[in-house]
Amino acid sequence: MALQVDGIPERIHLGIEDPDRKAQVAKQGLYLCEREIQQHGPSARVLNHFGECWEMLKQPTDATACFRQAAQLAETGSTEQLRAYHGLVGLAEGNLERQVDLCLKAIKVFPVDMPILCVLAMALQLLGQYELSTQSYETAFKYGRIHPELWHTEQLRDHSARCYAFMLSLGNRHCEAVEVLEQAHDEGLQTAALIRQLLELYVTQGQTDKATHLVGSLPVDRAELAPLRAAICGGCLVAERHWAQARAHLETAYKAGCRDAICFRNLAICYLALEEVQNAQDLILHWLSVDQESEEAKTFMSAAQDWSTQAVERRQLRFNENQTDGRSSRTDPARETRSVPIRDRQNQGRGGRTDVGMT
Template structure:
């Protein structure tokens, strides 16, 4: 049945405290598409008043009741729009997505449906990519819709009681602030832990609360208790649910800190894959664990399954480019198995499918460098975004790296050294610069370059591997080329 097309009143709702700069970012991105803005303010009224005037927003002062669900429900009472778009301070929507979302509200929404939007967070330190999750952010202004939970609040129960369906739509909200402020993270984790304790005392434990508590104590650097809470969440969750999958993810990360955790991670992954056999993140994780244990062919098969058949669950935080990571790891494993042409084909096919992938393009550049294909490498480099950081230095590094791949160490050094001194910290630059210095017998300088790399990417094992391969033993010059590998 064709839906009625008309201009439906859309209200943006934000629960705010004192994040004035973040609120402005968010409102700037949606001010042209919403008809009403409601700011539920649990903090300093003076800090928000100027924003309210600037954006013609309605500010509702509300005392904090130690419950995000209660705060959101309080905001709902002040909405006059037919449809509600929930936002958090610092979240923005690109202009093209905003316009399409507005058109969607006018022409396609179903009064008995709540809609899931993608929320993407910037890459956090130590992570291999940015993460995203699907969350219900757009729904009709229906009197039966209410949030449940003091923390990790959700609408699921009330939507079910109202007989509403849930549907995902392709609109992206971008969180523009990386969570790098440790003091802020600790404060938020302590707050969440208290909210969880209070809700458990009121209604008893459940998987949602155990996951929230696990994440809080993990931020507080208590990995042992984080593991315990994730394991409890797994036991309390419904079999095959998103909460169970999220609990498995948490168990795997909590085991990272244990020196004997690798075997347990493999076993945990195997258990999880029996329940979620095509989950792309689990497949990539077990591939990495197996590769570390030296089971190269099993690792390659895991990456291949992730690349060809991997799936994601929108209800859990997941790496947004996990398909690209699977292709990247498959190419690396295939190359390590001596199947160089197959590895190249995998990379080129993946880049054809994801032409805007910087990760894959950098890896293709590495591949061309490794085979001494200067022009092809530079052609790929020219396809990187114009605002790519230190592009000229990267170009110099590529020229030098091609020469180094041909063991022309003396000619390679000036290009690589120029890039390095211009603060290029591309893995390609650091890898080939250290290799060149080692081949020329300048072990101290090579070690410094590798230490710089390790400091910049503490979770990357390649600098350690190169340190061991290039700077030990009497055959540095002969090792220099053979130990160079495709970048991940």
């Protein structure tokens, strides 16, 4: 941010990593702001600088007061008013209702500001307002604009595309999610996270040709590419419930050293579908040894343990039915195994904060 004091521009560099240096720069900024107010009176520009300095010094109350004053003093629709709203929304992090309220006020004046729309969508998602969240991400992706003079998260449009697609998938609108990611990819948004998310959707929809072609765009070692392609083929067969064929591809990939979540996930589903519960549990234990923090693997282990208990009950049921009328009963495990809740695998390597949402 630039301040004009006695005709000499001074620039405060935000994002300094060293805490002591950061505090020193912020205090210097406060001094310069005070001098400018003494000489020229208060303005939205200086009050925004004040707010940013107080924020650097971890004084949210003072920072909020300055940003609020700046928003009131600034000309409606001006850069300084938008800067003030950005400051207020950022300081409200953790208070979702407050963030939503501020974002709604901001978009009345700045209806296509992408950072505001993304924060609004993330807050609505965390509040369980999924339809409204999806609409906000849609607006951000289709119409959102980034002000060139204001700080924003890098790859924000990529973030909006991935979060929008994720919310569509959450609502079982998988084809629309694919269209969003394909559009973003065709527009040049080809980050590893977006490609990975699109790849996952191709696999869950059984689109083998598209998935095996796209995987070449991922930063994967050449030696790992063939096993991963085999795992992808197996995953696509799982989507079509061709368990025996899927198992052959997935076991080939696994034995060739593929340790990607696509391989672990779909081979586990395959084993459960074939009622090979012990194989599934052994596989998931290996998955957890490879990725100890994987919530998805932990969820699959819980599902496998539950499935083991249910398998005993099903065997007893089949025995009883065979004793009575010679008929056997077998439940289709596909619905249960495919509906196992898993970690957001759309947001691998997310920049989402939400940072997306999302980080």
